[in-house]
Amino acid sequence: MLTSNVCFLVVSLVKPSSFMPLFKPTLLSEHYSTLQGKQLLTDSRKVSLPSQTVFFALAGANRDGHDFIGELVGKGVAYFVVSQMEKISPEWLEEADFFLVPDTLQALQELAAFHRSQFKIPVIGITGSNGKTIVKEWLSQLLGDSISIVKSPKSYNSQIGVPLSVWEINSQHQLAIFEAGISRPDEMQALAQIIQPQIGIFTNIGTAHSENFPSQRAKIIEKLKLFGQAKFLIVRDIYTQIVEEAQNALPNLKIFGWATGQSQRDQVSLRYCDRNDDGYSVGLYDYRNQKTHHLHVPFTDPAHFENALHCIVVMLFFDYSTEEIQYKIERLRNIPMRLELKKGINNTLLIDDTYNNDLAGLKIALDFFGQNQQKNDKTAILSDLPEEGSSAEVYEKIVHLCAEQNIHRIIGIGERFSTFVAALSNATTLQTTKGLIDAPTVQTFPHTAAFFKAFEGKKIAFENEMILIKGGRRFEFEKIVQLLEQKIHGTKLEISLNALTHNLNFYRNLLNRRTKIMVMVKAFAYGSGNFEVAHLLQYHRADYLAVAYPDEGVALRENGIYLPIMVMNPTVESFETLLRYDLEPEIYSLRLLTEYLRFLEENQKMAYRQNSKLSEQDLQKRYPIHLKLDTGMHRLGFEEQDLPLLLDLLKRNEDKLKIVSLFSHLAGADQAQYDEFSQVQIAQFQQMATKIEASLGIKTLKHLLNSAGIARFPQAQFDMVRLGIGLYGVDSAEVHQDALLPIGTLKTTISQIKTLAPDQTVGYSRKGKLNRVSRIGTLAIGYADGYLRAFGNGVGYVYLHGKFAPTIGNICMDMCMIDLTDIEQAAEGDEVVVFGEKPTVSELAERIGTIPYEILTNVGERVKRVFYAD
Ligand SMILES: *Cc1c(COP(=O)(O)O)cnc(C)c1O
Numbered sequence: 107m108l109t110s111n112v113c114f115l116v117v118s119l120v121k122p123s124s125f126m127p128l129f130k131p132t133l134l135s136e137h138y139s140t141l142q143g144k145q146l147l148t149d150s151r152k153v154s155l156p157s158q159t160v161f162f163a164l165a166g167a168n169r170d171g172h173d174f175i176g177e178l179v180g181k182g183v184a185y186f187v188v189s190q191m192e193k194i195s196p197e198w199l200e201e202a203d204f205f206l207v208p209d210t211l212q213a214l215q216e217l218a219a220f221h222r223s224q225f226k227i228p229v230i231g232i233t234g235s236n237g238k239t240i241v242k243e244w245l246s247q248l249l250g251d252s253i254s255i256v257k258s259p260k261s262y263n264s265q266i267g268v269p270l271s272v273w274e275i276n277s278q279h280q281l282a283i284f285e286a287g288i289s290r291p292d293e294m295q296a297l298a299q300i301i302q303p304q305i306g307i308f309t310n311i312g313t314a315h316s317e318n319f320p321s322q323r324a325k326i327i328e329k330l331k332l333f334g335q336a337k338f339l340i341v342r343d344i345y346t347q348i349v350e351e352a353q354n355a356l357p358n359l360k361i362f363g364w365a366t367g368q369s370q371r372d373q374v375s376l377r378y379c380d381r382n383d384d385g386y387s388v389g390l391y392d393y394r395n396q397k398t399h400h401l402h403v404p405f406t407d408p409a410h411f412e413n414a415l416h417c418i419v420v421m422l423f424f425d426y427s428t429e430e431i432q433y434k435i436e437r438l439r440n441i442p443m444r445l446e447l448k449k450g451i452n453n454t455l456l457i458d459d460t461y462n463n464d465l466a467g468l469k470i471a472l473d474f475f476g477q478n479q480q481k482n483d484k485t486a487i488l489s490d491l492p493e494e495g496s497s498a499e500v501y502e503k504i505v506h507l508c509a510e511q512n513i514h515r516i517i518g519i520g521e522r523f524s525t526f527v528a529a530l531s532n533a534t535t536l537q538t539t540k541g542l543i544d545a546p547t548v549q550t551f552p553h554t555a556a557f558f559k560a561f562e563g564k565k566i567a568f569e570n571e572m573i574l575i576k577g578g579r580r581f582e583f584e585k586i587v588q589l590l591e592q593k594i595h596g597t598k599l600e601i602s603l604n605a606l607t608h609n610l611n612f613y614r615n616l617l618n619r620r621t622k623i624m625v626m627v628k629a630f631a632y633g634s635g636n637f638e639v640a641h642l643l644q645y646h647r648a649d650y651l652a653v654a655y656p657d658e659g660v661a662l663r664e665n666g667i668y669l670p671i672m673v674m675n676p677t678v679e680s681f682e683t684l685l686r687y688d689l690e691p692e693i694y695s696l697r698l699l700t701e702y703l704r705f706l707e708e709n710q711k712m713a714y715r716q717n718s719k720l721s722e723q724d725l726q727k728r729y730p731i732h733l734k735l736d737t738g739m740h741r742l743g744f745e746e747q748d749l750p751l752l753l754d755l756l757k758r759n760e761d762k763l764k765i766v767s768l769f770s771h772l773a774g775a776d777q778a779q780y781d782e783f784s785q786v787q788i789a790q791f792q793q794m795a796t797k798i799e800a801s802l803g804i805k806t807l808k809h810l811l812n813s814a815g816i817a818r819f820p821q822a823q824f825d826m827v828r829l830g831i832g833l834y835g836v837d838s839a840e841v842h843q844d845a846l847l848p849i850g851t852l853k854t855t856i857s858q859i860k861t862l863a864p865d866q867t868v869g870y871s872r873k874g875k876l877n878r879v880s881r882i883g884t885l886a887i888g889y890a891d892g893y894l895r896a897f898g899n900g901v902g903y904v905y906l907h908g909k910f911a912p913t914i915g916n917i918c919m920d921m922c923m924i925d926l927t928d929i930e931q932a933a934e935g936d937e938v939v940v941f942g943e944k945p946t947v948s949e950l951a952e953r954i955g956t957i958p959y960e961i962l963t964n965v966g967e968r969v970k971r972v973f974y975a976d
Contacts (some may be wrong), residue, residue: 145159233337247579341362374419456591505548517566694743728761752813759803880914885924894964896954
């Protein structure tokens with residue numbers, strides 16, 4: 107067990123009537139029979155079947171699970187594993203069972219390890235720097251036709267993800283495939299004891315997380331701990347260090363290596379490997395039976411080739427024939443390892459998740475669906491599940507899960523769906539976490555073609571709704587996506603929701619625990635797309651949003667955002683809109699304040715006239731405002747000398763206004779040369795805020811810092827910070843740039859390629875001069891899309907086929923030209939990256955002497971935004 111040397115006390119609290127907890131020391135695994143089959147929950151937002159749920163109150167860097175217990179008790183969650191009794195309120199003990207443990211994460215891991223040891227099935231454990239998730243997904247596709255497989259959902263490979271994955275094993279499964287990822291020393295031992303693999307795959311070793319290890323060798327040794335009890339290890343010979351360390355540390359482990367050479371040690375070796383247009387032709391020699399398998403691997407890039415070879419070697423290990431391997435590997439396509447949000451026809455929003463197709467994957471997708479409240483109507487188009495889904499119960503569960511996420515309509519495709527759903531009760535309501543709710547309507551089709559027929563015959567239609575599309579490979583749901591998708595041609599901005607989340611959490615970690623975050627989503631969320639970004643922030647519990655203009659706030663409200671929203675530039679004309687949409691104005695001058703007060707008075711009189719039965723509450727309502735103080739930016743805000751009049755006005759209208767916050771803005775937070783000035787601003791803000799609060803006898807939220815301020819003046823974080831560009835992946839202070847992820851990739855395509863003689867010129871004003879025979883590509887992006895004219899004539903460059911291509915000639919309105927002479931592979935229709943990982947937004951900004959903000963917010967509205975989650 108994990109804890110042989112730790113005294114692992116588990117105290118079960120028997121529900122006391124006299125409020126005297128009865129302590130009964132025991133191990134969590136001793137409650138296995140109670141906990142078995144229940145759902146383990148670590149994220150309080152994801153509860154689905156409360157009476158069957160065990161919540162582990164984990165202490166994270168940002169929040170403590172104990173803080174959500176009250177809410178979960180309210181929702182009916184039946185079991186809790188906790189480590190801080192002082193946070194447990196006595197009345198909760200009446201409602202649920204509590205298990206007290208010294209460390210909730212260890213308890214989760216220990217329970218999963220105990221569960222794992224109940225099963226004798228073969229288990230494959232995968233680790234390595236890259237490719238873990240792909241290899242796992244591919245293996246489950248390749249082997250899953252004939253046997254029932256349990257695997258980690260998505261990339262659940264962490265200290266928490268692994269126990270949750272392993273907990274899913276049940277008696278029907280014949281093979282398990284789990285991935286394990288670590289980022290620092292001493293993490294693998296725990297994962298090894300949970301997974302207990304007999305067969306290991308070490309995909310490769312790179313530089314990820316190297317900063318946390320003393321050496322590459324130390325990192326390899328740590329990862330190898332996963333295979334302490336394994337019998338076989340699949341590893342590629344070129345990673346000599348892995349092979350050597352494995353032999354040193356684990357002499358009993360049989361290495362099933364695959365090599366490019368002839369070395370006798372390997373059980374499989376690559377006798378030849380020829381790259382052609384559509385993949386590699388390989389000859390794999392198996393030393394065990396001295397047979398060569400001639401195969402075609404349908405991938406051209408080296409990383410996928412390596413991943414595919416790992417999978418083929420596993421199939422050889424399981425004695426699949428050459429023909430079987432070839433048949434299956436041909437059908438393996440490079441599946442998108444992500445879930446995408448796309449604009450659909452008739453004002454619909456599609457969630458395209460053809461990633462995987464099992465119950466665990468479905469739960470994740472539904473959860474994602476639930477996070478996004480942009481449309482009220484929701485449809486899920488789902489296919490039969492593979493093996494494990496062969497019972498009516500599973501389909502009943504699917505209907506329930508969908509109902510809980512407010513899905514109104516399920517379109518089920520496949521024979522099993524049709525059969526099992528027909529057998530379900532015709533109840534029109536369902537009992538769920540959210541009480542009794544309407545059952546979704548279910549329409550079924552025996553196969554995808556039947557669905558298409560119904561669509562063409564207008565028997566089924568989609569309008570103004572969100573649509574989740576999730577199906578097994580053989581159902582070819584990508585065709586449904588094509589059918590319903592609004593076609594995107596040319597240029598698109600892809601936004602990574604995971605990167606946004608990463609950046610948000612990164613900043614959270616920099617802040618004190620109590621500091622709130624207001625996120626700036628002005629200017630279309632810095633060009634990224636305000637609705638999706640706002641929904642993500644809402645889901646991740648940002649405290650406040652801020653926009654520049656009232657219209658931006660209205661659009662957010664109309665798309666399901668309920669977080670409080672501050673509007674920085676309110677106008678007199680917009681006051682009514684502010685009230686109607688519950689938007690909170692920034693008040694920055696006496697003029698504006700006077701106007702607002704007059705409006706509120708008028709508004710109340712009018713309400714009186716229209717409705718004499720106005721409630722006491724309406725009359726007493728105090729409207730929220732945010733006061734902006736000018737401490738040196740000299741843009742908007744009250745100055746020191748305005749305070750007497752301001753305070754007087756505020757005192758006289760105490761009953762009408764609620765001053766939610768006091769704030770100011772630093773003028774040079776990102777530059778060290780202005781540090782002294784910033785310090786003056788901080789002091790000035792402190793002084794003015796203190797004066798206002800003392801004079802009015804109130805307490806407000808005080809905030810001063812933008813992204814650069816968070817990085818450079820953490821001592822001035824007051825009650826809240828205003829995060830902007832940092833969320834979008836750029837640290838303007840350049841302190842934390844390496845820790846942030848770029849969130850957006852602007853991509854376009856090559857429309858045409860021409861070969862031109864040296865005496866020709868390219869584009870307007872004949873600016874693009876050639877001095878050699880040149881291949882010139884025309885791109886579908888111009889200055890109207892935000893690719894500024896300043897990037898013309900070689901100042902800007904784009905990225906394709908691993909190389910940079912400079913612009914040539916002037917940038918046109920909708921197009922521009924690039925020099926492809928040195929990139930032979932470039933072909934018409936190829937995708938090129940304008941900015942993203944390479945070149946970065948910051949690099950581009952520097953090239954033309956501007957700041958990243960301008961590059962980001964310039965991306966034109968006509969450029970489609972595509973959101974994805976890895
Ligand atoms: C835009 C803005 C911010 C955010 O600034 P970043 O540099 O993008 O972090 C903060 N406060 C105010 C008042 C702003 O207008």
